Amino acid sequence: MKVGLFFGSFNPIHHGHLIIGQYMLDQAKLDEVWFVVSPQNPLKKGKDIMDAEHRLNMVKLAIKGNEKFKVENIEFSMPTPSYTAYTLRKLKEKHSKIEFLLIMGTDNLQHLEKWKDHEEILMEYEILSYFREGFPGGEFSKNQKVRVMKGPMLNISASYVRGLVRMDRSIQYLVPEEVASYMTSKMK
Numbered sequence: 468m469k470v471g472l473f474f475g476s477f478n479p480i481h482h483g484h485l486i487i488g489q490y491m492l493d494q495a496k497l498d499e500v501w502f503v504v505s506p507q508n509p510l511k512k513g514k515d516i517m518d519a520e521h522r523l524n525m526v527k528l529a530i531k532g533n534e535k536f537k538v539e540n541i542e543f544s545m546p547t548p549s550y551t552a553y554t555l556r557k558l559k560e561k562h563s564k565i566e567f568l569l570i571m572g573t574d575n576l577q578h579l580e581k582w583k584d585h586e587e588i589l590m591e592y593e594i595l596s597y598f599r600e601g602f603p604g605g606e607f608s609k610n611q612k613v614r615v616m617k618g619p620m621l622n623i624s625a626s627y628v629r630g631l632v633r634m635d636r637s638i639q640y641l642v643p644e645e646v647a648s649y650m651t652s653k654m655k
Contacts, residue, residue: 471500471595473570474551477522479650480529481628481642483621487597490618491570492535495595501539502526503554507547515629519543521653528645552584555592568593573604573615
């Protein structure tokens with residue numbers, strides 16, 4: 468079984484994330500995509516991060532109805548901040564028969580050298596990288612274990628969505644309806 472791991476803060480999850488997940492599922496012929504919610508990304512310390520449980524709940528709501536999408540909260544039982552390399556080791560231990568691939572944007576790929584144990588990640592895992600405007604992927608995009616894929620992109624950012632919620636503006640069509648309802652009821 469081939470599973471794409473889509474790591475992120477999902478602060479909140481939006482249609483752009485879901486489109487990328489579906490695109491990778493189809494184009495890379497994956498069996499499933501797991502959305503790995505990171506309670507604390509080491510590269511996003513001090514940023515405007517919603518409570519981890521809220522972000523996890525919103526991912527669950529967003530993927531409901533797609534049997535090929537799963538949510539993974541393994542990092543919730545690990546020390547913070549969350550390092551992808553440690554999470555991958557733990558997932559491999561727990562699911563030894565699954566072939567895991569990483570899903571990330573070329574913005575993250577371009578700065579992969581900042582990731583803890585990035586050499587190990589590149590040796591052990593194939594990376595499916597979706598093209599992000601203005602971020603060609605750097606040297607890592609030339610690595611034989613990396614596939615840069617140019618799929619449909621929505622230029623939506625989670626920070627934009629959070630800003631709209633703070634200003635009491637509509638986030639309809641930016642996030643799934645269930646996520647919008649959750650945010651407006653729980654985030655005020």
